[in-house]
Amino acid sequence: MIPDPAAEPSSGVSNWNVANYLTVLRIALVPVFGWLLLADEGESTGLRIAAFVVFTIASITDRIDGDIARARGLVTDFGKVVDPIADKALMGMALVGLSIIGEVPWWITIIILVRELGITALRFAVIRHGVMPASRGGKLKTALQAFAIGLFVLPLGGFLHVVAWIVMIAALIVTVVTGVDYVFRAVRLRRTSERTLARKARRSA
Template identity: 85%
Template sequence: MTHGPAVTPDPAAEPSSGVSNWNIANYLTVLRIALVPVFGWLLLADGGDSTGMRVAAFVVFTIASITDRIDGDLARSRGLVTDFGKVVDPIADKALIGMALIGLSLIDEVPWWITVVILVRELGITALRFAVIRHGVMPASRGGKLKTALQAFAIGLFVLPLDGVLHWLAWAILVAALVVTVVTGVDYVLRAVRLRRTSERTAARRARRQGT
């Protein structure tokens, strides 16, 4: 009988075990948050018409995006997963992507409706995370990471003052990111409902009701 490949547990999905919040992975997450206003200022300088500022904004955006990959890898490989990191890391991602989309809409690179759809999803899922935090922390899913990667790639291309084939490539990737954003949003809602139903808190409350 043939069995599928063994599934390796994702450390980010496991509860933290006394790891200090003061670690290199969380430092990188905080750095990403600090870079958000710097990126926004560069992108919006001169109404987005300065090629030099747009290139500088791209560099800052790229550095911030790279820290997202590095902090996650460090947290998993070195056992530095913390509840602080699991909550703040997605917030840092959303702050960076949100600033980028709003900035690109302000300079007429990305339509406002796309920005609104993505930000409503991002803010809604963030609120949902906090709403169910009493039942447990929902780490970023693989689909969520793919969504973030597609968004970052598309935004990076839009930040640069490009035209021609690369501009159309940016649009194709952004449309793909929009689809994944919506699909993963639905997935997070389903996970939140499942977490709420199966958490220890819910089980204890159910046990108390049955005991009365």
């Protein structure tokens, strides 16, 4: 399983490091990507291709910033907080933008965004009991979402458009299933954490 940066201890190094630079770059690319996607109401092939390039670059930074932080001992509290915000901003802009130009139905965008924001809030809600690291299903969900969004950003037709829909439906299913799994994991963590067990012990004493 790939480690979750949120579960890594902070290294005490400066926030001014290459891993955090990449995270900030991803945030800066969000409005650029959004403008390219929405310009000319999504009808410009050139701008759609440019949007795909920007989205791909931003997605790559999502992958490597955490790897760099762990490999070089650059894990910081700033990175822990800002990295998931950058991820949600990029995916949210992509899904909302695709729905605005009519590529992806709004109900898909709403389901995915509600799941993403809900699980993020849930992870913060149980942080007193422990960190819920990303699961393999969560990693697969992220990869499928990025792949599906990338395909929809490109002005594809015919068979490739069918492939885009297959990947998007797969991403939607994994998104919902992993969301339910996170809820059960949060409940289990809350019931079995040292904090909860200590409180029960005090009550029974």
